[in-house]
Amino acid sequence: MEKLVDKTIYSFSFNRPYLRGKPTRRLLWEEYLKKNPDGYRYTQLCHHFSTWQQSRKVHMHLEHTAGEKLFVDFTGRKLSITDPNSGQITEVEVLVCVPGGSQYTYVEALPGQKKAFVIRGIENALRYFGGTPRAVVADNLKAAVTRASRYEPLLNETFEDRTWPILSHRRSTNHYGMAVLPARPAKPCDKSLVEGAVNLTYQRIFAPPRNQVFFSLEQLNEAIHSLLPVYNQILFRNRSYSRKDLFEQVEKPAPGALPAESYQIREFSLARMQKNSHVLLSADKHYYPVPFRYVGRKVKLSCNEQLVEIYSGYDRIAVHERNYRQHSYSTQAHHLPSTHRFVAEWNVERFEQWAEKAGPQTKAFISGILQSKKHPEQGYGPQIKSSDLRSSLFRRTLAGEESRQGTPGKSLLKGAALSELFLPDRAPDSGPATGSA
Numbered sequence: 001m002e003k004l005v006d007k008t009i010y011s012f013s014f015n016r017p018y019l020r021g022k023p024t025r026r027l028l029w030e031e032y033l034k035k036n037p038d039g040y041r042y043t044q045l046c047h048h049f050s051t052w053q054q055s056r057k058v059h060m061h062l063e064h065t066a067g068e069k070l071f072v073d074f075t076g077r078k079l080s081i082t083d084p085n086s087g088q089i090t091e092v093e094v095l096v097c098v099p100g101g102s103q104y105t106y107v108e109a110l111p112g113q114k115k116a117f118v119i120r121g122i123e124n125a126l127r128y129f130g131g132t133p134r135a136v137v138a139d140n141l142k143a144a145v146t147r148a149s150r151y152e153p154l155l156n157e158t159f160e161d162r163t164w165p166i167l168s169h170r171r172s173t174n175h176y177g178m179a180v181l182p183a184r185p186a187k188p189c190d191k192s193l194v195e196g197a198v199n200l201t202y203q204r205i206f207a208p209p210r211n212q213v214f215f216s217l218e219q220l221n222e223a224i225h226s227l228l229p230v231y232n233q234i235l236f237r238n239r240s241y242s243r244k245d246l247f248e249q250v251e252k253p254a255p256g257a258l259p260a261e262s263y264q265i266r267e268f269s270l271a272r273m274q275k276n277s278h279v280l281l282s283a284d285k286h287y288y289p290v291p292f293r294y295v296g297r298k299v300k301l302s303c304n305e306q307l308v309e310i311y312s313g314y315d316r317i318a319v320h321e322r323n324y325r326q327h328s329y330s331t332q333a334h335h336l337p338s339t340h341r342f343v344a345e346w347n348v349e350r351f352e353q354w355a356e357k358a359g360p361q362t363k364a365f366i367s368g369i370l371q372s373k374k375h376p377e378q379g380y381g382p383q384i385k386s387s388d389l390r391s392s393l394f395r396r397t398l399a400g401e402e403s404r405q406g407t408p409g410k411s412l413l414k415g416a417a418l419s420e421l422f423l424p425d426r427a428p429d430s431g432p433a434t435g436s437a
Helices: 008-013 025-035 042-056 115-129 188-206 217-233 243-251 338-344 348-358 360-371 376-383 387-399 401-405 410-422
Strands: 069-074 079-082 089-099 106-110 135-137 145-147 178-180 267-272 278-281 286-289 298-303 307-312 315-321
Touching: 025 042, 069 115, 069 188, 079 217, 089 115, 089 188, 106 115, 106 217, 135 188, 188 217, 217 243, 267 278, 278 298, 286 315, 348 360
Parallel strands: 069 135, 135 178
Antiparallel strands: 069 089, 079 089, 089 106, 267 298, 278 286, 298 307, 307 315
8 A cells, every 4th residue: 555644744844833944854854753763764755745745836727807906016136227427326126017807017117115116106007007906916015015914914004094096905985996915925826927027027128228228217217118018019929919909908998097186195103292282293393283182192193295184093183284394383273272372362463452442542551551661572461461450450441341331431531541651642631542553
């Protein structure tokens, strides 16, 4: 009877936990033999193990629906641009995008794999295809996936933004109406179409201009885009149609419509509310107001090129136009406590307007107090806040008590008498005072 490989070989020696540290097969066999003295010899074990490995190399054929998925990946090799002044050579990343229904390919050189570059590259691909698929299958690059997982990958926060084009399944309203499906770690077969397109890119995009020198990224992309029509018009092997033919027939009518405006990239940061009812956006070193009841709490800031949104938990508590002026404040009065708003509004014009509501003599009296000091705050600071004025004259005249009664009261007469102390140029019998600001 033909021997079968002992299952303990795989469960104790050849499974993933035992492969930490990159042990050799012989070392694993020696460990196996210590536990199983009557087990397989080394040659026989390697034979059965190779047979078992071959039996696991089975792939599934998938039929891709037009307009369903867009496969995205970066090439392993890189192109380069040369500085025309210094001659310094800088390597650039190359993004490859392939829709599953037609394999119509888009290629673009990018400065790097940062979020902003990846987002703009994918957006350019969508405009090249003229529509949006239902999902994007991306590799586990850091710009898209914060933590890779076979089951629940953690996407980058920018990708989960409710207005971001490539959005996770957690939200329904977004800019481009697509979902993100990260490939499983170490499973290139999940995006085999774009893996094959990467190999063809080396032959049809990288090879033709290999002897040319490019002095800017724009010049390099012009050369790449001039080669794309030729690339996509080559017939499939043993078929009578090309990628372009298939795209025109089945893929182009299927994708969703593109929005008129491009997506504005968002950045996220955390900050703690300061006691002055402001929060600092560290990227710009600018302070934005937040309702004072959130003082001391940790809030999240979401900003694009025009707006800054501030969230406490899942609630948006403030939104402001973005201000790039460093070390300055964008204060708004309605976010401040009522006492702070009252003090912030103290000025000469405000006090004179209040006094004018009570009558011209009261306005002359208040103007006299303010004008008698070297600085206006000396007038409405210790003078107006003094106990005698606050308790009787000042409070009632600003409230307009005499106006409501219809006849001037004693306080108004007192105001007229006191105004004479501050307006010495007024004649005693010249009639009522009509002081001005």
